[in-house]
Amino acid sequence: MPATTQIQTIRKIILSELPTLIESDPAIRSSISRIGSERYADRRQTDNHIDRILNELKEDRERSEQRWQEDHRTIQEMLAEIKQIKTKHEASIGALGARWGLQSESAFRNGLRAILENSFHVNVERYADFDQEGLVFGRPDQVELDVIIFNGTVILCELKSSMSKSDMYAFWRKAQFYEKQHQRRADRLLAISPMIDDKAKQVAKELQIETYSYSDEVVI
DSSP, rough: OOHHHHHHHHHHHHHHHHHHHHHOOOOOOHHHHHHHHHSOOHEEEEHHHHHHHHHHHHHOOOOOOOHHHHHHHHHHHHHHHHHHHHHHHHHHHHHHHHHHHHHHHHHHHOOOHHHHHHHOOOOOEEEEETTTTTTTSSEEEEEEEEEETTTTEEEEEESSSOBBBBHHHHHHHHHHHHHHHHSOOOOOOEEOOOOOOOOHHHHHHHHHHHEETOOOOOOO
């Protein structure tokens, strides 16, 4: 009988008899189990390995989420700090602008008074009175105007760093208040400012208020 045929015959016998031998012979069963365990992991080891991998993935995800939350919280804190600094700077700039505006108005008023009074003998007064009825601002408040008097001519002036439409109406009501208090009509109303809004100029034209901005020339 050829060797190949003998091998095939032996293989068939082993495959036919092996299940019975495994069940009946503990030594064979133990030997086969040992060989299998050396080559392949048992179910318990496989389950433990999978659980370990899953736990590692879970821990990595938790660490990633924690880092994301910390980074997000840090970004939020930075944004809040930037917003706070921005608000503080805007408030400082606004206060500086308002202070500069008041100082500019005062400097221009003092210069105008010095020129008119010392060089042209024109009387320049800072008029101030209290509006008990609230005719100017809708409630009782102080009313202030610059008044120029020359040869019986009364000129009322509003000197501001900027003038809007509402500022022009307020000036007009101040003039009316002055005229009522002194029982005489002002000869001219002058609004003097480096920045006069276009809408304010239109209102001034309707109310017969002369406007003088940075490019205009005031004639007394």
